[in-house]
Amino acid sequence: MRRHDFAGPRDLRSIQEMCSRLWSPTSRFHPGQLAWNRYYAPVDALRPRDGEAISLWRDADERVVGFGWAEAEDWLELQVDPACPEVAEQVLDWFEEWSDAPTQSVMLMEGDPAEQACHAAGYAPEEPGAPFFRHHLLDLEGPRLVPTVEGYQFRHVEPDEAGARAACHAAAWSDVGTSAVTGDSYRALMSAWPYRPGLDCVAVDGDGRMVASALVWLDPATGVGLVEPVGCVPEHRGRGLAGAVTLAALHALAGAGGRTAMVTPRGDEAYPGPMRLYRSLGFRPGARTVTWTRSLG
CATH class of the missing domain: 3.40.630.30 (Gcn5-related N-acetyltransferase (GNAT))
Structure with a gap:
């Protein structure tokens, strides 16, 4: 070696x-x-x-x-x-x-x-x-329909929107701490394999501002798409946007040839929110750290 x-x-x-x-x-x-x-x-x-x-x-x-x-x-x-x-x-x-x-x-x-x-x-x-993390898997033969959330639309990120996309992520995680994500770092991320703009989905409000996001990474060799990360700006929570934008990303993943989706939230009861969200979308628990x-x- x-x-x-x-x-x-x-x-x-x-x-x-x-x-x-x-x-x-x-x-x-x-x-x-x-x-x-x-x-x-x-x-x-x-x-x-x-x-x-x-x-x-x-x-x-x-x-x-x-x-x-x-x-x-x-x-x-x-x-x-x-x-x-x-x-x-x-x-x-x-x-x-x-x-x-x-x-x-x-x-x-x-x-x-x-x-x-x-x-x-x-x-x-x-x-x-x-604390530990647990893999959750979802077969993509038929992901649930993306629900309509009044006042919001769902779309993928465009290649020239790194700054706005970074700002959305930073705002979504602002209650945890100051995010290290910047427009420049997100621009570099968008240039990295296996990033695809079509699998980077956002919810936008009536003013066109990104307020929730779900990024999926597809490995074409395995057909497995990792959901990482998902977030919603605090003042827009409670409307189902995190789940809806994740479903939009899963539909995009299936359309791109993905066969399985994976996400790895905390698996312990001290931080159950994300795990409950993904299980409500059909993800099933698997291996843990x-x-x-x-x-x-």
Whole structure:
């Protein structure tokens, strides 16, 4: 195996191709999630953000068989080809060498082959009741009709609307905190594979202002579309816009050849709203994440 540090868009695409090749309903990542993670906020395309590190492992045929994405010194995301479980140990060793944090956490899917390496490295799974995420899947043979919401229309985003689309997202998440999404970062996102404007749907009010949104990422190799993210501006909530704009995006996904839709909301009862919304649209729960943590003090 050969490891090298992240060096730009070609490496991101290689990681995405690995995730597409290995995708199953129990996989940690969809290619669209990686594009969102990389470009949602302003970033130098050629290197990780400050306080972040990304590294890739390739086999003798130059295929990516694992990666580690340290989003912070105390938080690691990783995925490893199940045919190469030994790479998980190398990823954890790399993270330990890079990080100075006294406590380190890794998020995996339950039953992931990397669990064994985490256990051997001194990580322990989260206690019952801790926050987690759960995949939800929907067969797209016949998504529900998009309801009419008086005073609003649904459409997809145009390529020159990055600024307005970013503003809609930022406003929708304003009650959580200041959003890192900007017009420039969204413009870069729109240039990233596998983004399609036709799968980026918004609800607009009578003045034409975007007030709710649902972005879907279609992986054409698997036919799986990831819904990520969905949001509604606070003053327009309570009208069913988040569900309606998601249904509009799902119809667009089906029209683009998607066969399955996936979304990964929180699965614990401490934050049930999004999960209830998606289940009301027909999504059914599947595999969940588990956070593994160790202390080095």
